[in-house]
Amino acid sequence: xxxxxxxxxxxxxxxxxxxxxxxxxxxxxxxxxxxxxxxxxxxxxxxxxxxxxxxxxxxxxxxxxxxxxxxxxxxxxxxxxxxxxxxxxxxxxxxxxxxxxxxxxxxxxxxxxxxxxxxxxxxxxxxxxxxxxxxxxxxxxxxxxxxxxxxxxxxxxxxxxxxxxxxxxxxxxxxxxxxxxxxxxxxxxxxxxxxxxxxxxxxxxxxxxxxxxxxxxxxxxxxxxxxxxx
Numbered sequence: 001x002x003x004x005x006x007x008x009x010x011x012x013x014x015x016x017x018x019x020x021x022x023x024x025x026x027x028x029x030x031x032x033x034x035x036x037x038x039x040x041x042x043x044x045x046x047x048x049x050x051x052x053x054x055x056x057x058x059x060x061x062x063x064x065x066x067x068x069x070x071x072x073x074x075x076x077x078x079x080x081x082x083x084x085x086x087x088x089x090x091x092x093x094x095x096x097x098x099x100x101x102x103x104x105x106x107x108x109x110x111x112x113x114x115x116x117x118x119x120x121x122x123x124x125x126x127x128x129x130x131x132x133x134x135x136x137x138x139x140x141x142x143x144x145x146x147x148x149x150x151x152x153x154x155x156x157x158x159x160x161x162x163x164x165x166x167x168x169x170x171x172x173x174x175x176x177x178x179x180x181x182x183x184x185x186x187x188x189x190x191x192x193x194x195x196x197x198x199x200x201x202x203x204x205x206x207x208x209x210x211x212x213x214x215x216x217x218x219x220x221x222x223x224x225x226x227x228x229x230x
Contacts (some may be wrong), residue, residue: 037166051167060160064124067159070118071152078144079105082114089116089140104194123148165178187228194221 016022026106041048044059053060070189080089092115093101108115123145126134129147135142197217204212 033166034170037163040163041167041170049165051171053164061203063160064156067156068120068124071155077117077119080116081108082116086124089144118148119142120148120152124152161228
C-alpha cells in the first residue's frame with residue numbers, strides 16, 4: 001500500500017460521519033492511548049518510578065522511531081527539482097497530497113531535471129555535525145531540512161506529552177485505589193487516639209497537671225464506648 005493510499009484509508013477510518021460517531025472514535029482513541037501508557041508502565045525498566053520519557057534515552061529513541069513511521073505516513077515525501085539557472089529548489093509535489101505524483105516525477109526525469117526529496121526519515125537521520133555541514137554546503141536544502149526537523153520535534157513532544165498525561169491519570173487512579181484499600185476504620189483511629197491519651201494523662205499527672213486524672217479518664221472512656229456502641 002502506497003503512502004497516498006495509506007493516508008486515504010486512515011482518513012476514511014478516522015474521520016467521523018456524525019457526532020455519535022465522533023464520540024465513539026474519541027472513546028476508542030482514549031482507550032488506545034491508555035493501553036500504550038499502561039504498557040510502558042508495565043514493561044519499560046524504571047519508568048514506573050520515573051514516568052518522564054525524556055529521562056529514558058533508549059525508550060525515547062524507540063518511541064521516536066514509531067512516531068517517525070506515523071509522521072511519514074501523514075507527511076509523505078516532498079519532491080523538488082533543482083533549477084539549472086538559479087539552483088533554487090522548486091517544489092513539484094508531495095507523495096501524499098499530490099495526485100499523479102509518479103507521473104510528475106517521470107516527466108521531470110525524462111526532461112533530465114535533477115530531482116531531490118525531503119522526508120522525515122532523511123532529516124532526522126542526520127547528526128548535528130552532518131546538519132551543520134549541510135547548511136554550509138547548501139543553505140537552501142539546509143533550511144528545508146531544518147523546518148522539517150522542527151516540525152518533527154513538535155510532533156514528538158506532542159506525542160510524548162499525551163502519553164505522560166495519560167500515565168499521570170493512571171497513577172493518580174492507582175494512588176486513589178490504594179488509599180481506599182488501606183482506609184483505617186474510624187473506630188480503629190479512635191482506639192489509637194485514646195491509647196495515646198491514656199499514656200498522656202498518666203505522664204501529665206506525674207508532672208503536676210491538676211486536670212490530668214487517669215481514673216476519671218478511664219471512667220469517661222468506658223462511658224464513651226458504651227454510648228458509641230449502642
